[in-house]
Amino acid sequence: MSQAQPTWPDLIERVAPKFNEIARKENLVAWAEESQFAIQALQSNANLAQCMPRTVQNSIINVASIGLTLNPALGYAYLVPESVKQPNGQWAKECMLRVSFKGLLKIATDSGSIKWAKAEVVKENDQFIYKGPCTMPEHHMNPFGERGSTVGAYCIAKTNDGDVLVDIIDAEEINKIRSAAKTKSVWDAWPDEMTKKAIIKRASKQWPKTDRNDRLEMAVSAVNEYEGSEDIHIVEKDITPRTPSERRREPITDTRLSAAIEKINAGEYTVQRLFGAFELTREQVKRVEDEVKQEASQ
Numbered sequence: 001m002s003q004a005q006p007t008w009p010d011l012i013e014r015v016a017p018k019f020n021e022i023a024r025k026e027n028l029v030a031w032a033e034e035s036q037f038a039i040q041a042l043q044s045n046a047n048l049a050q051c052m053p054r055t056v057q058n059s060i061i062n063v064a065s066i067g068l069t070l071n072p073a074l075g076y077a078y079l080v081p082e083s084v085k086q087p088n089g090q091w092a093k094e095c096m097l098r099v100s101f102k103g104l105l106k107i108a109t110d111s112g113s114i115k116w117a118k119a120e121v122v123k124e125n126d127q128f129i130y131k132g133p134c135t136m137p138e139h140h141m142n143p144f145g146e147r148g149s150t151v152g153a154y155c156i157a158k159t160n161d162g163d164v165l166v167d168i169i170d171a172e173e174i175n176k177i178r179s180a181a182k183t184k185s186v187w188d189a190w191p192d193e194m195t196k197k198a199i200i201k202r203a204s205k206q207w208p209k210t211d212r213n214d215r216l217e218m219a220v221s222a223v224n225e226y227e228g229s230e231d232i233h234i235v236e237k238d239i240t241p242r243t244p245s246e247r248r249r250e251p252i253t254d255t256r257l258s259a260a261i262e263k264i265n266a267g268e269y270t271v272q273r274l275f276g277a278f279e280l281t282r283e284q285v286k287r288v289e290d291e292v293k294q295e296a297s298q
Contacts, residue, residue: 008042008049008056015057019064026215028067028110034060037070038079047081051095059097066219067110068103076103082183098186099223101197107219108157108204111212114165117157117203119196123147130154133166150174153195155203167203174198197223252278257287265293 012035019031038060042049048056059079063070068077080098083091105117120139122128125148127140137154141147152170159165177198178187187194201220252260257280263269271292274280280288 009039011053012038015061018061022064026067029069034063034070041079048079051081051093055094059095062097067215075100076106099219101200104200107216111216112210113207114157115160119155119200121150121192121195122152124149124151130168136164153199155199157207159208169199257284261291
């Protein structure tokens with residue numbers, strides 16, 4: 001007679017001793033609550049329930065190590081399924097503990113490293129003035145309007161001594177981090193949140209150290225293990241948005257140019273907007289001059 005397969009509650013219960021051994025040191029999370037949050041996540045996410053049990057168990061143990069609750073209402077940490085290629089060449093689902101940027105900030109303030117911190121993404125239509133690494137920047141935006149594409153991000157932290165620490169990153173470096181990420185699907189789904197997480201991780205390296213910094217370092221290490229590190233060569237740059245005339249224009253393909261010319265001739269677009277948005281070759285400029293109706297360009 002074959003043995004019944006263990007249920008998820010059974011499998012999770014097996015790591016209770018290890019969880020409690022680790023959690024007892026700080027008393028930040030409790031097994032009774034976190035085990036229920038994990039079971040609820042498994043019951044509500046079919047992909048998560050297909051993960052290899054040991055990866056789910058390891059992620060739950062990491063909850064105790066980092067000290068961040070899985071309570072979905074707080075949004076500090078999540079159990080997330082990922083398809084991972086195994087040593088035998090087969091693909092399998094693994095559970096990973098995903099720490100949000102809010103979770104990283106929670107740990108930093110809990111550790112006493114900083115009083116508070118805030119990360120924001122800067123868009124091309126925002127007004128952003130960077131005033132140096134120790135002075136509060138100015139950031140003006142219309143949160144309900146069209147802000148344009150991302151040009152950078154920044155993180156402000158206030159120390160217990162009242163000092164302000166500012167770190168910035170531009171779009172070029174954000175794209176480098178994104179291209180090196182282990183979990184590109186997460187970047188595709190939540191680009192702004194992942195950008196904030198990247199700048200927070202980078203900024204945290206400059207924050208004052210305390211005797212409780214182990215949690216933050218462990219959380220950053222866990223994030224890097226699952227998602228990839230932002231620790232690449234970064235040159236600090238001014239990310240103040242450029243005026244329309246200063247913005248870097250991207251090349252345009254011939255197919256897209258044909259569509260633009262059709263819109264110009266139909267009165268739905270203008271030559272000025274075309275030249276302002278794209279970098280055209282000499283041949284493409286000549287083509288616009290030849291194919292655009294004279295009245296449409298006026």
